[in-house]
Amino acid sequence: MTEVERLTQRDDPAELDKLGLDQPTERNRDRVARRQVDKFGERRDQLAAAALRTLADQGYARTSLRDIAQNSDFSHGVLHYYFTDKFELITYCVARYKAECVTRYDAIVATASSADELREGLGVAMAATLREDARMHRLWYDLRNQAMFEEAFRADAREIDQSLQRMIWRIATRFAELSGAELGVTQPIAYALLDGVFQHALLAYLSGDETAPAALEAAVCQLMPALLAP
Numbered sequence: 001m002t003e004v005e006r007l008t009q010r011d012d013p014a015e016l017d018k019l020g021l022d023q024p025t026e027r028n029r030d031r032v033a034r035r036q037v038d039k040f041g042e043r044r045d046q047l048a049a050a051a052l053r054t055l056a057d058q059g060y061a062r063t064s065l066r067d068i069a070q071n072s073d074f075s076h077g078v079l080h081y082y083f084t085d086k087f088e089l090i091t092y093c094v095a096r097y098k099a100e101c102v103t104r105y106d107a108i109v110a111t112a113s114s115a116d117e118l119r120e121g122l123g124v125a126m127a128a129t130l131r132e133d134a135r136m137h138r139l140w141y142d143l144r145n146q147a148m149f150e151e152a153f154r155a156d157a158r159e160i161d162q163s164l165q166r167m168i169w170r171i172a173t174r175f176a177e178l179s180g181a182e183l184g185v186t187q188p189i190a191y192a193l194l195d196g197v198f199q200h201a202l203l204a205y206l207s208g209d210e211t212a213p214a215a216l217e218a219a220v221c222q223l224m225p226a227l228l229a230p
Contacts, residue, residue, distance in 0.1 A: 043082060047074055047089070050071075050073065051072065054072070055139055063086070064086065065086055065089065087153060090143060094156075097133075101164075102167045105170075106170065109171055118175050120221060122220055123216070123217035123219075124217060127217040131205075140160070166187075168187075168194050168195070190227055197216065197219050201215060
């Protein structure tokens with residue numbers, strides 16, 4: 001029996017009152033159910049935030065749920081309750097992080113008033129995330145590579161990849177608008193170009209090249225006009 005059924009079937013006034021529910025109506029059952037779903041989602045987010053630290057340090061292949069539990073305040077059993085396995089936890093973590101990244105770049109698109117401002121803002125933002133979140137991006141590329149071998153990752157990795165591709169296309173489309181020009185590349189090509197430049201810079205930075213963020217910023221500024229039609 002679920003918590004919703006227990007409360008409503010017993011019609012316990014004290015317990016219902018704690019939730020602000022005075023009658024065991026269908027509407028009240030829905031409200032309790034929604035609260036349970038919200039709490040479940042909140043706890044998954046907490047677990048994901050804790051897991052990301054270990055995953056970003058050790059990578060997919062070398063990290064187990066037990067490793068994550070040992071490096072967080074949550075037990076192995078709790079992790080298993082909220083996530084079926086390591087595959088589900090990792091894809092949830094990466095998708096959550098990448099969704100936050102998308103909102104950052106969308107803000108640049110929304111506020112830029114000229115092509116140069118958009119181009120420079122994009123370069124600065126990509127250089128900053130390289131410096132601040134290199135391990136997180138490494139985890140994403142790890143997941144995307146593993147998707148070629150692990151079918152369990154494939155659908156989620158593709159969904160994340162497509163969301164990033166759409167984000168890059170929004171940037172490219174707005175850049176063309178502000179430039180008063182047409183785009184000369186397709187959506188997949190625009191994504192491949194910017195993603196390739198970023199991945200190259202990430203590898204350099206992880207290898208100890210402290211100039212990689214500045215080089216990335218310059219490369220992005222140089223690349224953006226190349227997306228436009230002659």
